[in-house]
Amino acid sequence: MPRWPKPxxxxxxxxxxxxxxxxxxxxxxxxxxxxELERDAIFKRAWLNVGRIxxxxxxxxxxxxxxxxxxSSIILVRDRDGSVNAFHNICRHRGNKLVWNEFPREETAGTxxxxxxxxxxxxxxxxxxxxxxxxxxxxxxxxxDNLGLARVHCEVWSGFIFVNLAAEPRQTLREFLGxxxxxxxxxxxxxxxxxxxxxxxxxxxxxxxxxxFQEFYHAPILHGKQTPDNFSVxxxxxxxxxxxxxxxxxxxxxxxxxxxxxxxxxAMRKPMEDITRSGLFGPWDVPDLGPMPAGLNxxxxxxxxxxSFQLWPNFTILIWSGGWYLTYQYWPTSHNxxxxxxxxxxxxxxxxRDRVAHEMAAVTFKEYGLQxxxxxxxxxxxxxxxxxxTFQLNDQEILLRHLHKVAADWVGDYRRERxxxxx
Amino acid sequence: xxxxxxxxxFADLEQFAAIWCLPSETERYDQRxxxxxxxxxxxxxxxxxxxxxxxxxxxxxxxxxxxxxxxxLMYLLYSMIQVSFPVEVWRQPRIPxxxxxSLTCVLEPGL
Numbered sequence: 001m002p003r004w005p006k007p008x009x010x011x012x013x014x015x016x017x018x019x020x021x022x023x024x025x026x027x028x029x030x031x032x033x034x035x036e037l038e039r040d041a042i043f044k045r046a047w048l049n050v051g052r053i054x055x056x057x058x059x060x061x062x063x064x065x066x067x068x069x070x071x072s073s074i075i076l077v078r079d080r081d082g083s084v085n086a087f088h089n090i091c092r093h094r095g096n097k098l099v100w101n102e103f104p105r106e107e108t109a110g111t112x113x114x115x116x117x118x119x120x121x122x123x124x125x126x127x128x129x130x131x132x133x134x135x136x137x138x139x140x141x142x143x144x145d146n147l148g149l150a151r152v153h154c155e156v157w158s159g160f161i162f163v164n165l166a167a168e169p170r171q172t173l174r175e176f177l178g179x180x181x182x183x184x185x186x187x188x189x190x191x192x193x194x195x196x197x198x199x200x201x202x203x204x205x206x207x208x209x210x211x212x213f214q215e216f217y218h219a220p221i222l223h224g225k226q227t228p229d230n231f232s233v234x235x236x237x238x239x240x241x242x243x244x245x246x247x248x249x250x251x252x253x254x255x256x257x258x259x260x261x262x263x264x265x266x267a268m269r270k271p272m273e274d275i276t277r278s279g280l281f282g283p284w285d286v287p288d289l290g291p292m293p294a295g296l297n298x299x300x301x302x303x304x305x306x307x308s309f310q311l312w313p314n315f316t317i318l319i320w321s322g323g324w325y326l327t328y329q330y331w332p333t334s335h336n337x338x339x340x341x342x343x344x345x346x347x348x349x350x351x352x353r354d355r356v357a358h359e360m361a362a363v364t365f366k367e368y369g370l371q372x373x374x375x376x377x378x379x380x381x382x383x384x385x386x387x388x389x390t391f392q393l394n395d396q397e398i399l400l401r402h403l404h405k406v407a408a409d410w411v412g413d414y415r416r417e418r419x420x421x422x423x
Numbered sequence: 424x425x426x427x428x429x430x431x432x433f434a435d436l437e438q439f440a441a442i443w444c445l446p447s448e449t450e451r452y453d454q455r456x457x458x459x460x461x462x463x464x465x466x467x468x469x470x471x472x473x474x475x476x477x478x479x480x481x482x483x484x485x486x487x488x489x490x491x492x493x494x495x496l497m498y499l500l501y502s503m504i505q506v507s508f509p510v511e512v513w514r515q516p517r518i519p520x521x522x523x524x525s526l527t528c529v530l531e532p533g534l
Contacts, residue, residue, distance in 0.1 A: 196448075197530035203523065225519070226512060272507035275474045342526070352481035352489070355532070356500050363448070363504050366526050367518055374524035 004243040004257075004299075011395040012245040019401045023390035028407055029205035030384045035335035038407065041414030042313050043069035046250075047155070047162040047169070047176045049315040049329065050076060054159070054193050055109070056084060060126060063109035064089055064099050068339075069206075069332040070165050074152055075099050075115070079126045086154035086163045087128050091117040092147045098124070115149075124149050157182075159189045180248030181311055183295020184319075191289065192325060192345040196362045198369065199341050204376035206314060206330040206338040207403055212372045213318075213328060214310050214399040216240050216256060222371055226280075226364075228268060244299035245398050250312030250406045252399045255298055258305030258321050277353075278360035280368065281305070282322035285357065287347045289323050297321075310399060312406055323347065324361070336380050342369060429499070430480060430492045436473060436499060439466050443502035444495045448528035451498075451505040456516050463506040463516070470503045486534065494534050 007015035014021065028034050050065045055076075062077040073089035075098065091098045096119040101108040114131060115124045123132035128149035136142060153164040155173035162173050174182060202209055212218070217240045224232040244255040259281065266274065273279040296319060297304040308318040316328040324346045331339040344362050349355035382388075393401055428440045442458075443466060445451045455463070470477070477500055481493050489497065509516050 194532045195530060196528060196532065198526045199529050200524065200526045270507065270511045271471065272504060272511060275471060276504060340526075349486050349532070352484065352486055352493075352497060353478050355486060355497070355534070356478060356481075356504070358532070359501050360504050362528075362531070363501075363508070366448075366452075366528070367508055369526045370518050370521040370524045373526060374521040377523050 003241050006395070013395050013398045013401065016247055016398070016402070019398065019405060023392050024401065024404060025390055026208075026383045026404075027389075028404055028411075029207055029380070030335065030386075032335045034411065035205075035332065037411045037414060038332070039069050039071070041411045042407065043067065043332070044165045045170070045410070045414075046313050047164045047171075047173050048313070049160050049162050049311065049327075050074065050086075051161050052159055052189075053084070053156060053161060054190075054195075056161075058111065060111045060113055061109075062099065062112065062115075064107045065163075066105070066107055067165070067331065072165060073097060074163055075149070076154070076161060076163075077126050084154055084156055084161055085126065085128060086152040086161075087149035088152060090150065091119065091122055092130060092149070093117065093120055093122045093133075098149070158185055158187070177311070178249045178251060180246060180253055180295065181251055181309055184293055184309065184317065185295075186291075186293035187296065187319065187325075188289050189325070189345070192347055194346040194348045194358065196344040196358075197341065198343075198366060199339065200369070200373055201333075202338055202340050202373050202376055203336065204338070204380040205336055206332040207407060208376050208379055209330050209338065209340055209373070210310065210314070210316070210328075210403055211397075211400045212376060213316060214252060214254060214308065214403065215397045216242065216254070217394070217396040222375060223368055226367060226371075228270060234268075240396060242396065243301055246298060247399075247402055250410075252310040252312075252402055253298070253307060254399055255301065255307045256305040257299075257301040258303040272360065276357050276360035278357035278364075280361070280364045282320050282324045282361045283346075283354070283357035284322075285354070286321075287323040289347075310403070312403075313410075326365070336384070340373070428492060428495045430496060432480065433473065433477065433496060436469060436477075436496075439469065439499065440495060442466075444498045445502060446498055448501070448505075448531055451502050452528075454502070455505050455509060458506075458516060460509065460515065463509055467503065467506050467510045470499060471507075474500065474503060489534055497534055 009015045013019055055063055056078040059078055059080050062075055065074045075087045075089045077085050079085050089098050096117055097104050098115050098117055121134040125131050128151060130144045130147045153169050155162055157173055219240060242254050242256045246253040277284040296307055304321045306318060306320045310316050314330040318326040327343045329341045344365060346358050349358055427437050428444060429437055445454060477496050481497055484493055
């Protein structure tokens with residue numbers, strides 16, 4: 001008997017009939033050819049989150065983003081009028097990477113008045129305009145006005161900075177995000193500015209790591225030993241069901257009910273949770289963030305646990321009921337490797353005790369993340385054996401089905417358009 | 424005996440300071456991986472017994488204006504969290520079956 005009512009069709013998956021219920025292939029996660037198509041079909045077409053507005057606190061603040069999947073490096077910079085500009089990180093003279101520090105392949109950040117190329121000293125303003133050319137008179141018909149940095153489409157939503165590498169994006173950022181995601185507007189992201197960032201190089205396809213965090217069905221098993229035995233046993237027996245799954249265009253959402261850790265029997269908790277008053281679900285002392293936006297807790301759970309929004313293609317915003325949130329980004333580097341970045345955002349600690357509670361949540365996040373990450377490498381290895389080629393997904397794994405379908409749809413559309421263009 | 428780095432009230436924890444007063448998560452995690460279970464158990468037993476006192480002591484200061492010795496006490500509390508996983512759950516320094524994985528803290532809030 002399900003703990004939560006399912007849609008009238010009988011399951012969440014059948015509520016979205018376009019998904020089907022057949023076993024799935026993971027060819028899209030082990031095929032180098034498919035990944036080459038994803039570069040153009042997905043990463044050069046979709047709006048990609050590259051960071052938060054707080055990373056550009058003042059005029060001249062900048063950071064770079066390496067987008068390997070699109071063979072791109074982007075500069076994000078705060079202009080004099082407060083706006084955010086995005087440029088391809090390439091000098092117009094001989095193509096040197098414009099902004100880098102020590103290691104050309106690594107990202108960097110800082111504050112400057114202008115960008116100066118390390119190679120021959122060409123200079124560009126914060127608006128991308130070319131302001132200085134070394135030995136200008138040696139050039140032929142040089143039109144400096146038309147040699148500014150190559151601009152990348154850039155828009156900001158709720159403080160999240162997105163870029164789009166298409167020559168002309170097919171949708172504005174707001175249109176792309178759609179009503180389910182923009183239903184988060186009003187969440188006080190700008191108040192949660194205390195940040196931890198974790199990075200990992202993962203030996204698995206980018207979609208497999210998204211899969212790991214878009215179902216919670218694995219938690220009682222893979223993470224079972226993180227908790228005291230009697231909690232683990234209870235969790236395993238109960239299994240996992242989410243009260244609400246939702247799809248909107250290419251984006252996904254899972255909402256879950258909560259556990260009030262501090263109301264559990266003390267034997268269900270680890271001693272360190274009691275000492276720090278914190279744990280996986282975050283600090284027990286919840287900051288008052290005011291009313292929550294209408295798009296949160298769509299099932300009206302009490303107690304509510306979290307909402308995890310998967311923004312196509314590679315960005316997740318996970319909002320905990322305890323007044324903090326996570327973001328995940330998955331940056332492919334090949335068909336079977338990617339860089340994972342996880343951010344934890346809290347309201348700035350008011351007291352040292354708050355700060356210790358944040359530390360407990362962050363360290364616990366890492367304990368869980370390491371287990372997820374190691375398992376993915378094991379999955380990738382065996383998928384590549386092709387010993388088994390179809391895989392069973394249950395109703396708690398509906399979002400995985402959707403992600404791989406959207407990837408197939410975008411690649412399919414791209415292939416069709418390319419074929420038509422060649423005709 | 425070197426100069427104490429912790430507040431005088433926590434002289435009993437001074438023996439752990441040279442090893443566990445580490446300002447970054449990466450250093451604390453590396454120290455955990457490089458420690459024996461018996462060393463971590465000894466540190467865990469000593470600091471958990473004083474944790475509430477240490478939190479109360481640190482709470483006398485504003486997070487932006489902590490004196491050096493209170494900061495060191497905070498680092499020791501962070502290390503307490505770090506070793507709690509091996510001691511309370513894993514019975515070994517590393518999370519089982521995660522040898523191929525890494526997750527590096529590249530940005531953390533200052534004190």
